[in-house]
Amino acid sequence: MTRDTDRDRADGRKSTAPETLPDEGTESDESGSESAGRRAVPDGGTAASGEDETTLDPWGSATIADYRKLFEEFGIEEFEEVLPEVPDPHYLMRRGVIFGHRDYRRVADAMVNDEPFAALSGFMPTGDPHIGHKLVFDEIIWHQRQGGDAYALIADLEAHSARGLSWDEIDEHARDYLLSLLALGFDPEEGTLYRQSGDREVQDLAFELGSEANFSELENIYGFSGETSVSHMQSVVTQMADILYPQLDEPKPTVIPVGPDQDPHVRLARDLAARMGYFGVTKAYASFEADEAERELLAAAHAALADEAEESDGVVRCEDAADWLAEEVTPDDARESVVSKLREAGKEPLRPRVRFLDRNATEEAFGALIDAVEGEKRVFDEHIDAFDLSRDAAEELARDVELDHGGYGFVAPSSLYHRFMTGLTGGKMSSSVPASHISLLDDPEDGYDKVKAATTGGRETAEKQRELGGRADECPVYELYAYLLAGDDDEFAKEVYDECVGGERLCGDCKEQAAQLMKEFLAEHQEKREEVEDLLEEADIELDSPRKRD
Numbered sequence: 288m289t290r291d292t293d294r295d296r297a298d299g300r301k302s303t304a305p306e307t308l309p310d311e312g313t314e315s316d317e318s319g320s321e322s323a324g325r326r327a328v329p330d331g332g333t334a335a336s337g338e339d340e341t342t343l344d345p346w347g348s349a350t351i352a353d354y355r356k357l358f359e360e361f362g363i364e365e366f367e368e369v370l371p372e373v374p375d376p377h378y379l380m381r382r383g384v385i386f387g388h389r390d391y392r393r394v395a396d397a398m399v400n401d402e403p404f405a406a407l408s409g410f411m412p413t414g415d416p417h418i419g420h421k422l423v424f425d426e427i428i429w430h431q432r433q434g435g436d437a438y439a440l441i442a443d444l445e446a447h448s449a450r451g452l453s454w455d456e457i458d459e460h461a462r463d464y465l466l467s468l469l470a471l472g473f474d475p476e477e478g479t480l481y482r483q484s485g486d487r488e489v490q491d492l493a494f495e496l497g498s499e500a501n502f503s504e505l506e507n508i509y510g511f512s513g514e515t516s517v518s519h520m521q522s523v524v525t526q527m528a529d530i531l532y533p534q535l536d537e538p539k540p541t542v543i544p545v546g547p548d549q550d551p552h553v554r555l556a557r558d559l560a561a562r563m564g565y566f567g568v569t570k571a572y573a574s575f576e577a578d579e580a581e582r583e584l585l586a587a588a589h590a591a592l593a594d595e596a597e598e599s600d601g602v603v604r605c606e607d608a609a610d611w612l613a614e615e616v617t618p619d620d621a622r623e624s625v626v627s628k629l630r631e632a633g634k635e636p637l638r639p640r641v642r643f644l645d646r647n648a649t650e651e652a653f654g655a656l657i658d659a660v661e662g663e664k665r666v667f668d669e670h671i672d673a674f675d676l677s678r679d680a681a682e683e684l685a686r687d688v689e690l691d692h693g694g695y696g697f698v699a700p701s702s703l704y705h706r707f708m709t710g711l712t713g714g715k716m717s718s719s720v721p722a723s724h725i726s727l728l729d730d731p732e733d734g735y736d737k738v739k740a741a742t743t744g745g746r747e748t749a750e751k752q753r754e755l756g757g758r759a760d761e762c763p764v765y766e767l768y769a770y771l772l773a774g775d776d777d778e779f780a781k782e783v784y785d786e787c788v789g790g791e792r793l794c795g796d797c798k799e800q801a802a803q804l805m806k807e808f809l810a811e812h813q814e815k816r817e818e819v820e821d822l823l824e825e826a827d828i829e830l831d832s833p834r835k836r837d
Contacts, residue, residue, distance in 0.1 A: 389553060406430030412456075415463060415727065422770065531700065538690070556700050587612075656684070660673045734808075
């Protein structure tokens with residue numbers, strides 16, 4: 288969930304131009320570009336495709352060869368599919384910088400219907416805040432302005448345990464992150480700022496969540512070993528508590544904006560939210576249990592046989608579904624398993640239903656759910672089948688009963704994923720390479736000089752640039768326009784893009800304009816930082832850690 292200051296990378300970029308622009312990015316293997324058939328590696332070089340699978344590591348160097356692989360391998364959904372449902376979308380959304388999501392439709396629906404929702408992200412204070420972090424600051428602030436409860440936290444326990452920073456160093460950097468967040472527009476009176484180490488509710492929730500996780504799981508997700516410190520493992524559970532913290536007072540859709548390397552945290556938090564629940568809610572078709580793949584086959588069989596059944600007794604039988612699947616569906620493990628279950632069920636009716644699974648419910652809560660389910664139902668020792676409820680209505684009912692009986696009722700957290708910024712020198716943007724990034728604390732003149740010295744996607748000569756056009760989709764300087772310098776002005780971003788790829792814009796003039804805009808941005812931002820210092824002092828957050836001293 289936290290953004291590590293040493294790890295803003297560019298791997299497999301897609302165009303960040305407004306969606307009206309052509310996408311001539313580096314993802315197509317048929318483009319003929321030098322990146323075709325290659326994948327980016329963490330040091331900014333390339334390696335042959337297929338040398339390594341996609342990995343997501345919140346603390347190490349993640350290899351993301353192609354953002355499309357995240358959709359296939361990790362179930363991240365494409366953001367452009369939900370974009371039309373988002374009211375007044377942020378320019379990072381419109382330009383494809385925010386490229387993926389998990390379950391964001393819940394949040395968009397809450398915005399549209401004026402219902403409660405929240406946004407949270409954390410920042411590990413291992414160095415100066417830089418323009419890569421501004422992406423996350425902007426996302427939190429935008430959700431706050433859309434009416435959400437906004438949370439921003441300093442991940443000081445993680446910084447101390449995973450990075451070994453002293454508490455003095457953490458305090459210094461934490462203050463800088465918070466000042467930049469406030470200067471960019473975060474409202475501390477309407478939102479919540481906190482440090483992991485200073486919030487007892489977060490620590491208490493982490494303790495409870497820890498009862499649902501074990502070392503083997505953390506080993507599989509994060510690669511932990513016998514050499515991993517207990518504090519580091521504890522910091523993971525604390526991050527799970529951070530993600531679910533906005534729901535302590537009231538369950539609600541909550542979005543976590545992150546880079547894709549933080550997705551393991553999101554997936555674990557979603558799992559833990561479900562495990563903490565009193566009830567699980569799934570679709571079902573018969574009395575036996577079925578996994579997701581088997582349920583898809585049961586649904587197909589029921590749909591295929593329903594019309595035929597209407598002509599007789601109106602009932603689809605399990606044994607008939609078994610015969611249909613055995614004849615119509617290509618054999619695989621799921622088919623063989625579900626056919627066996629159907630044959631064992633024999634003449635039992637195959638009927639769509641919603642199933643409430645007893646996970647952690649007390650006897651009193653389970654009994655209350657039985658009473659609350661209206662319409663036709665069947666009650667078993669560890670589950671209840673309801674035939675007259677939709678899935679959404681069933682989930683709402685289960686949550687209401689859980690809350691009435693002392694449970695959390697967590698809604699699975701959602702997430703947004705933004706692309707990594709390219710370093711100004713090419714490759715990754717890293718705090719350990721000053722020339723590769725622009726700190727929000729950089730002297731404006733230094734920011735100007737860094738942009739002027741930046742790598743570009745230009746051609747070898749001005750003549751070739753005019754003839755062939757520039758490669759905006761491979762250009763760190765164009766990224767500055769798309770991610771930051773063009774602000775909310777899509778027409779300006781489009782103009783820069785069109786002039787570049789059309790050969791009208793040469794790199795020298797383009798960098799001069801970008802450098803001037805960066806200089807102005809830094810000067811304005813740092814002036815605003817000074818203006819909000821009193822606001823930070825008044826905010827409800829401990830700026831000096833009581834955990835002293837190393």
